[in-house]
Amino acid sequence: MASGPEQQGSDGQKPQKPLRKGMLEKRRAITSGARTVFxxxxxxxxxxxxxxxxAGVSTRTIYNHFGDKEGLFRAVLLESAESVTAATEALFERHLRKVRDIEEDLLDLARDWVGQSAAHPAHFSVVRQIIPEGGRLPSDVLEEWQRVGPRASQEALARWMLELGRQGKIAVDESNARKAARHFALMVGGGVTAESYFGALPLEEAEVEEIVRDGVEIFLRLYGTQGS
Structure with a gap:
């Protein structure tokens, strides 16, 4: 006998239905609201x-979607980190895919990179909260955030540093590509982050430019070739 639309699978369970449009919209509203509140x-x-x-929803709706506050925080932080990582990798691609003047191209990249805090303010507001609350946050969530966020961006930059080394633009090879990426991030992004506290304290454009230029100059002193 043929089964109707509620046919069960071989394990006796009904097949899982995809989220309807309305459910997806509610989920987005929840994650957006949670990002703001966190x-x-x-x-x-x-x-x-x-x-x-x-978010403009009931608490029951949140529990139905995410289980509890930890599940919601995990989803919000990791989804946001993945989005920012993708945007950061796109910056690397745009600025380093075809380098003509290593100093100017690194400067242009650095300016855009330090602007990520302004481009993704809700995400970095959550990240700022991690600093004072780190000891009270679920350790596995923090580890996963590191993996899909900062570490993923660092690995992507290391790959570009290695490629620039192969092109003879900088003195980088497989032995120091990760170190070069870490130094560039610290000298450029780290300087602005420290001064602005992840964008919480606005810096004047001239201050940002000075930090960026100093960072690129020091980086090229360490890793520049004779031509650069």
Whole structure:
């Protein structure tokens, strides 16, 4: 006998239905609202009630989608980190795919890279909360964030540094590509991050430019070739 639309699978369970459009929209509203509340209140102080109010949904809807606050925080942080990592990798591709003047191209990359905090303010508001709350956050969530966020970006930059080394643009090979990427990130992004606290304290454009130029200059002193 033929089965109807509710036919069960071989394991006796009904096949899982894809999320409907309305459910997807609610999920996006929840993650957006949670990102705002986590960024403002931090993980410990943020409440499901506050997130529900921000998202315009019921608390039950949040529990149905994410289980609990930890599950929601995990989803918000990791999805946001993956998005920012993809945007960062696109910056590397755009600025380093075809380098003509190593100093100018690195400067252009650095300017765009340090602008990521302004381009993704909600994400970096959450990241700022990680610093004081690190000891109270789920350790596996922090580890996964490191993997899909900062480490993934660092690995992508290391690959580009190695490629620039192969082209003779900088003195980098497989033995020091990761170190070069780490130094570039610290000298450029780290300088602006330290001064602005992940964008929480706005810097004047001239201050950012000075940090960026100093960082690129020092980097090229370490890794530049005779031509650069």
């Amino acid at each position: 960024g403002r209140e931090g993980y410990t102080r943020a409440s499901i009630d506050a997130i529900a109010a921000e």
